[in-house]
Amino acid sequence: MKKENESNGFLGFMNVLYFIFIGLVFIGIFLSITNLPEDSGVIKLSILLIGLIQILVLINLIILNKGNSDEKEKNPNITDGLFEEFYDNGNIKTRGNYLNGKEDGLWESFYYDGSLNKSQTYKDGIQIS
Numbered sequence: 001m002k003k004e005n006e007s008n009g010f011l012g013f014m015n016v017l018y019f020i021f022i023g024l025v026f027i028g029i030f031l032s033i034t035n036l037p038e039d040s041g042v043i044k045l046s047i048l049l050i051g052l053i054q055i056l057v058l059i060n061l062i063i064l065n066k067g068n069s070d071e072k073e074k075n076p077n078i079t080d081g082l083f084e085e086f087y088d089n090g091n092i093k094t095r096g097n098y099l100n101g102k103e104d105g106l107w108e109s110f111y112y113d114g115s116l117n118k119s120q121t122y123k124d125g126i127q128i129s
Contacts, residue, residue, distance in 0.1 A: 022058045
């Protein structure tokens with residue numbers, strides 16, 4: 001299972017810097033379009049297209065970060081005990097045990113239909129089989 005990484009704070013900070021950078025670049029592009037002569041339609045269109053691509057990249061990053069935060073909410077730093085995750089149809093997706101915050105013992109993942117996908121054995125968070 002994916003566990004929360006200590007570097008998430010740094011990566012979050014880098015994402016914020018990237019969002020600020022994209023925003024500043026887009027503002028610069030918008031200002032440069034307004035200062036171009038009226039007969040430079042192709043240049044304005046090209047600059048606008050670059051700005052729109054940047055907005056799409058920014059939206060994509062926001063969506064990806066939302067997905068990461070949803071994953072963290074599913075597994076709020078379990079330290080001990082059984083962990084189970086389910087598909088939207090109610091079938092089991094993942095099952096395993098944590099001991100002292102690390103995977104321990106048999107971990108199984110299942111397909112959407114409930115059939116076994118794979119099983120792995122862990123000891124102190126390290127896969128041994």
